[in-house]
Amino acid sequence: MSKENVWGRLTEYARPFQKQILGALFLLLLGTSAELAGPFLAKVMIDNHILAIQKPWYQLDEVPPQAAGQVASVNGTNYIREDVAAKTGLGLDRINQKEVTVLTEGTTYYLVSGKVNPNTEKQFTPIMPENGRERFEVTTKDQSGQKMTSTGIRLTAEEVKAMYQGDVLPIVWLSVGYGALILLSAGFNYVQILWLQKIAQRIIQQMRMKLFIHLQKLPVSFFDKTPVGALVSRVSNDTEAIRELYVSVLATFVQNGLYLIGILIALYILQPELALFCFLTVPVLVLLVYVYQRYSSRYYAVIRAKLGDMNTTINEMIQNMTIVQAFRREKGVQKEFADVNEDYFKVRMKEINLESLLLRPAVDLIWKISLTLIVWYYGSTSFHSVISFGALFAFVDYMGRFFEPINMIMNRLSQMQQATISAGRVFEIMDETTEKKEAGAQIERPRGEVVFDNVSFAYQGDDYVLKNVSFTAQPGQTIALVGHTGSGKSSLMNLLLGFYPVTKGSILIDGQDMRQIDTHSLRSHVGLVLQDPFLFTGSIGFNIRMYKDTITDEEVKRAAKAVRADEFISKLPGGYDEPVVERGMTLSAGQRQLISFARALAADPAMLILDEATASIDSETELAIQEALHVLSKGRTTFIIAHRLSTIQHADQILVLSRGEIMERGTHDELMAQNGLYQKMYQLQQGSASVESA
Structure with a gap:
């Protein structure tokens, strides 16, 4: 950029x-x-007032009224500064024309006769006093470098104050x-x-x-x-x-x-x-x-x-x-x-x-x-x-x-x-492209009919993870997806949630193409439970409600009771107000899963997606959830991605996927009778279970 x-x-x-x-x-x-x-x-302070004392001074024979307070008396003689005289309007006829200069050497002030450049080099030599006043001979140089000699006296502190009297207030x-x-x-x-x-x-x-x-x-x-x-x-x-x-x-x-x-x-x-x-x-x-x-x-x-x-x-x-x-x-x-x-x-x-x-x-x-x-x-x-x-x-x-x-x-x-x-x-x-809101407007609560019509999908290029997948889920049915890792089970659900666009084919919801449905509206009617549940910082009740304030406390408790989560929540010190730390790490994996399951049910979705939802739950709790699912799945189309085949025997239809294709489909009994891939998977798990129990 x-x-x-x-x-x-x-x-x-x-x-x-x-x-x-x-x-x-x-x-x-x-x-x-x-x-x-x-x-x-x-x-202005330095040039016009502090250093103004070094400007030319002239002797006055008498002090006119307009110059009162602007005249300095030194050794019985009155002096007025050149710029002050000009301000007060004194003419040359009122001024004696005898010019004097004030020179400084450190903190000592001298009144010298004649015009002397105060910025030139100066040398003060004491000479014979006169009328009790110290007198000095001042040697300076003019612009041509010629030496000039003048005489002057050292000013007392009172005389210096007198010469500054007109500048004190401006300073x-x-x-x-x-x-x-x-x-x-x-x-x-x-x-x-x-x-x-x-x-x-x-x-x-x-x-x-x-x-x-x-x-x-x-x-x-x-x-x-x-x-x-x-x-x-x-x-x-x-x-x-x-x-x-x-x-x-x-x-x-x-x-x-x-x-x-x-x-x-x-x-x-x-x-x-x-x-x-x-x-x-x-x-x-x-x-x-x-x-x-x-x-x-x-x-x-x-x-x-x-x-x-x-x-x-x-x-x-x-x-x-x-x-x-x-x-x-x-x-x-x-x-x-x-x-x-x-x-x-x-x-x-x-x-x-x-x-x-x-x-x-x-x-x-x-x-x-x-x-x-x-x-x-x-x-x-x-x-x-x-x-x-x-x-x-x-x-x-x-x-x-x-x-x-x-x-x-x-x-x-x-x-x-x-x-x-x-x-x-x-x-x-x-500037990253956001999810596109498709042409369709908001969708009302769907009946739950889902049709995958020759759906193919690739994350990148032509590397398809799903190939010509077709099946129909009737309203209220439970569809189970099984298969080895990488067979495409989760990808199917990602497409249903609109996380990725279909590469080929189409997905129909109640006969309407998903491309014509606003995905955000569709997701509001879908409940999701993942294998690794995520809990947010807050309370247990907040995590079940999940920012949806329309869900009442009673509905929260009802959902928790339906999945047997209320049994451990009610024993906590804070109950449903018990604080949950980041990711809910103070709770067991099974407890976190039950809370996420209650979260999905509390939203009262038209469709449920359970992605290995019972993987973190012990066998006793799993049986209780299976009982609750039979009741709660009525009127909802439920998709179960399962690795443990014992949890999906009640499914209306089981789809067996391998390398992105549906290899077998049917009920548990129908698939067992086919002596195919499902039967082998089931027998392997049952054999593992027998070995473990032994």
């Missing part, structure tokens, strides 16, 4: 939730915008704004993550439900060739991988995609050259993504297949633990699992090596090289005022934020690949 088809179908599953998804993505946009606005506030408000943006971003992200998680859970819930329902509609032939572990892996593991696609991958790609766009815009506003430099790294990153996707898709397809193989091995081992331990094949099973586990480990390591090379390490290398070049170039040129410190700080912050979402996206690529492969595996199952 192509990736385009997979993504198209995944989109269809998300379509019913598109409004909720768009709402979550809008919150994601708000949260991302709030987070991206933070460095801008930091830049506080900008800090509050920065914190508010962080809280808003966290709040928006929390809500959108919650929404996306809920939406993803709903999508996967529906997908699993559709997959589970679809599995129930698949023909039995599909389960004959598909391991149970592989199916369990697709219903559980693969759908869980798809859930991560809707939660982690979708949110990560959208959020970090918005991050990248916003960061590139912010970088362009800060410094176009820097934004262009970031753009140059994009082709390299796209190449990494292309190479990773090309090779990882191969590995993940094998990984999911190997995981299914492991689940299959584990399932087989658990289901057949009795056989494994009885034959002491633990080491053999361990070796088989170790081989599968080793194969999974090897292909997993190949994927990990690829991921380790092309994802975060490669991106981190590009990021570190880019950052080194930027800091080296613009950091050195910032001494000549090419870029402000605040802009450089914001740029470094944005550069980190630029590569972090790329790392997040690259890290999610592996999950996206897993989800895509898993979705393809799930959709492969859902």
Whole structure:
């Protein structure tokens, strides 16, 4: 299945939730915008307020009213900053024009006469104090490299506060704004993550439900060739991988995609050259993504297949633990699992090596090289005022934020690949052809006339297991099928239940071709008891009722009494409410068989199929069931597949099969009189029985 088809179908599953998804993505946009606005506030705080003290200051002869609170008094002289003077509308005639500069050396501030570049190299030399104030000679270099000398004084803490008095409130408000943006971003992200998680859970819930329902509609032939572990892996593991696609991958790609766009815009506003430099790294990153996707898709397809193989091995081992331990094949099973586990480990390591090379390490290398070049170039040129410190700080912050979402996206690529492969595996199952509902509508309760008219059947090709089988079962009759293993007895019943289509010939139910009858409707009138009964987790009453709530408790008990199951059920602590563990392993084989027999009878079917139904029942219980069958089979067409010929002597018609053909037919007495295959089989069993009794 192509990736385009997979993504198209995944989109269809998300379509019913598109409004909720768009709402979550809008919150994601708000949260991302709030987070991206933070460095801008930091830049404004640094350049316009924290480092604004280093801007030119001018001496004031008098303080005008509009400048009140914006003027700093140092050593008895009033000073106003250049940008503040422009804001308050002071003209040049109101300013003394004597320019001073504030320089910093660690946490010490100096007021220096003249215009001095605060970003150049500085040397402070103490000179003769004046009026009790420490004085310094400051040596700097201009842009041409010529030395310049100025004099200045060390500022006290109070004087520094005075020079910052107009900036304290804006710094506080900008800090509050920065914190508010962080809280808003966290709040928006929390809500959108919650929404996306809920939406993803709903999508996967529906997908699993559709997959589970679809599995129930698949023909039995599909389960004959598909391991149970592989199916369990697709219903559980693969759908869980798809859930991560809707939660982690979708949110990560959208959020970090918005991050990248916003960061590139912010970088362009800060410094176009820097934004262009970031753009140059994009082709390299796209190449990494292309190479990773090309090779990882191969590995993940094998990984999911190997995981299914492991689940299959584990399932087989658990289901057949009795056989494994009885034959002491633990080491053999361990070796088989170790081989599968080793194969999974090897292909997993190949994927990990690829991921380790092309994802975060490669991106981190590009990021570190880019950052080194930027800091080296613009950091050195910032001494000549090419870029402000605040802009450089914001740029470094944005550069980190630029590569972090790329790392997040690259890290999610592996999950996206897993989800895509898993979705393809799930959709492969859902594309399997289900049992066709034939042209006929629902069938009413049939009388029970069954006609096999020259029926031939092959599971594959021309290898026929049934050849020109013809017989008629009248309503209420009991038809017994006997024969050696592989003679076609069970295949006949599989055709009657519609598990497989007839290859040649036809089967008629009350004169109507089975091809014209809805098989699901037909099965509702057929009771089935298998040689190996399966009980579901629940209670005994639940297993007799088998999801059919219309069956009352009285009908459950009546069916159980008819097959003598009530005798042991009533002795259990919980009676009919006694819990049944998986496969009913706390009950004996005979007890499980009696419960499955009661299950078939409680459904009140028009036809009964007993496939070696008495094989697991002792002789005493078998006699009781035979008595019940004489009563319960009245009005029902009953098919008995039997190996023990002593249980079918009452049958109205016995069909002896060999290699897919009916060799003999008749009642027990008629067949014994023919001195044929049936007689030999009966005598062999009677001889075995005599030897055993002796």
